[in-house]
Amino acid sequence: MDTAALKSSWEQVAKCGDDVPLFFYSHLFLSHPELRAMFPIAMSGQRDKLVGALGRIVSNVDDLQQVTPFIQQLGRDHRRFDVVAQHYGAVGSSLLVTLKHFLGAAWTDELAADWSAAYGVIARVMVEAAEESSESTPSSWDAEVLEADRRTMDVSVVRIRTGLPYPFLPGQSFAMEIEQRPRLWRYYSPANAPREDGTIDLHVQLVDGGQVSGQLVRKLRPGDTMRLGAAIGDRLTLPEGDRRDIVMVAGGTGLAPLSAVVDQLDREWQSSGSGPRVHLFHGARVPWNLYERDRLKDLAGSRPWFEYTEVVSDDPSYPGPRGMVGSVAARADSWQGRVAMVCGGPQMVTHAVQELVRAGMPAEDVRFEQFQDVGAGDTTDADGSRTGDPQ
């Protein structure tokens, strides 16, 4: 398989922008109308997730060893879309027809054979992982809203409970679909460690024009229902046995997964009386968006291991620390020997990581979510789900 040719041909096709998914979906839905219902009702307004990732992943098949866990995860995760093995042939054919269309004369028999083989490899890994997980895990979990607490004009804390037990680790996230917005999946993180009563708190930031976040913040009511995909991600979970001190840097509702890790550490501390020290910096544009301040201040007042600093970027009259949360955190200490955990909008995360590394933290000790790297859907999509306030 000529993997260099796969990569360069994909680069060529990707230059054609939105015409590529448009062509791909037109072909897919004309040749397989029965698949249309699996995709969002309005596709035009939503950034394409499948085609871009498909091309990137398949053309990087030479890295298979390294990305296998991700591909397996993707396969398992596709169960929430009701994808089954038979659908892979249809998607593969439309992919090849799309490539042929955009590559014109550059589309040779050899290239076609290579793309077909590469797609086959990825599809097989996805299908096998999905089939294996179907033996022990539901394809999705139904959940119900218990409480929707609108903390500010644009941030809500929503409490839900799943019908079946929902396994997750503090720091992980999941895709969620609400009944009012079918097939528009968005990523959220539980803001708490798993509880005995099965309840999960979510932090939701309203984003202008966000179809899902608008519904969640403004209209969600107790009794409304949703579906959750399996929990994913390991960048913000605590590795087994690693209990180094931590500096946490959160922007907006990027606080949620870090809050879950704090919850986990607090329970460990309550049962063992020991644990790492944690300093959490929470940044928001305006002070009233520090929506967890009461709880976090109380925690800081009652736990010797926990410190909490609020940072405001856009209000010159704010009396406390002002500026970008990453800069304030990086200036506050050398953080020698600590691990950093960063979560927020993409700009905030990039900036905070740079600042911490510049201040002397080893890059490998600065942990943050990076789903985009491996080609998955952007976790901080236009709807602001998952993180929100990009401050």
Ligand code: HEM
């Ligand atoms: C090698 C094969 C495939 C790859 C690499 C792939 C990759 C992806 C990725 C990365 C996403 C975004 C996931 C997310 O946002 O959480 C996605 C979404 C999706 N995929 Fe796939 N996929 C593949 C095959 C298929 C097949 C065979 C189907 C069946 C028709 C399918 C249906 C979907 C649907 C319905 C979505 C959600 C679309 C949306 O919300 O816009 N995929 N795919």
